[in-house]
Amino acid sequence: MKVLGINASPRGNESNTLQLVKSVIKGAESEGADVELIDLYKLQIEYCTGCGACYATGECPQIDDFEELFDRIVNSDGIVFGAPNYINSVPAPMKAFFDRLSDVVHCQMLAGKFGCSVSTAGGNKADVVVDYMNSVLTNMGVNVVGGLGVVMGGDPAAPQQAAGTAEELGKNLVKSIRGEITYPDQEELHRQNTEYFCQLVKSNKEKFAHDYDWYVRMGLIK
Template identity: 65%
Template sequence: MKVIGVNASPKGKDSNTLKLVNAVLEGAKEEGAETEYIDLYTLRIEYCTACGTCYATGECTLLDDFSDIFDRMMNAEGIVLGAPNYIDCVPAPMKALFDRMADAIHCQMLTGKFGCSVCTAGGSGEYEVVGYMNKVLSTLGTNIVGGVGVAIGRDPTALGKAEENARALGKSLARSIRGELTYPDQDEVHRQKREYFCQLVKYNKDRFAHEYDWYVQMGWMK
């Protein structure tokens, strides 16, 4: 059971968001998970050029750290996303990561995984960002366990309570991976989403050759 934390804060070891991500990972570790951490600000992620090569071949023409990050996410059963609030959204490296996952969305590559998100803010908007990151995970096929957001500017002591909540979230994440917590409503949403993308890929079979092969391989092509 492996859980990976992906953080998009420019503050390195001084990041308050890092404290929340680490708390989730600690909670998961207490439940027996192996954990891994990725700091997006130490890596290079180029902007998607919308060339469509990934749809056809499964490969990206851009040579940077994206493929390694995505492979590490694919090798985990649980994914934790962390970001500070940048105008009710995520910082650029996290958005660049998301934009490079169009092929993974079409193929629903994170199906069967579980995820959650954490966010720190100055004054407000923390839960808008948590909701956005969780929506991205869901769009990729992930079942969402929950999220933690905290506005430190209003109450600096709130971070401590948020870390406690994040640790509990990590425990829930591990329990979900073990099958102790189930999400039938989300499972049905994902089933319908796979059917939608299956038809999209089937209709564009000539242009989306890699994705068509993926659906056949997964046994999802109808």
């Protein structure tokens, strides 16, 4: 069982968000998961150009670290996103990474995986960022087990004070992977999304050749 934490903060070891991500994966590790932590700022992720090559061929012409990172996600059972609040959204490297995942959304490639998100904010709306990152997970077919937003409010100890809650989030992530916690409402949403994208690619099977072949291989298009 593998849980992958992805932190998008430019502050390195001084990152408050990093402390939360570490607490989540510590909780996951205590439940028996193998864990890995990635600093997104140490990777090169180029911007999506909207060329549509991923829909047509399944490959992106950009030469960077995206494919390696995505392979790690594919080989994980649980995903933890972490990002500070940058004007009610995520920092640029995380957004660039998300924008490169459109083919993953089309194909619902991460169906069957579980995830959660954490964020810190200086003043407010950390929860807004958590909700956004969790929505990205949902859009890719992931079952979301929860999230945690921490407002610093001038208190440098805030992440430590939230560590116990973050660890519980990590434990619930692993329990969900093991099937001890289920999400029937989300599963129904994923079913509806898969049905929608099946129809979309069937109607555009020449333009979305890779996506069409994906659903054929999955047995969802006969």
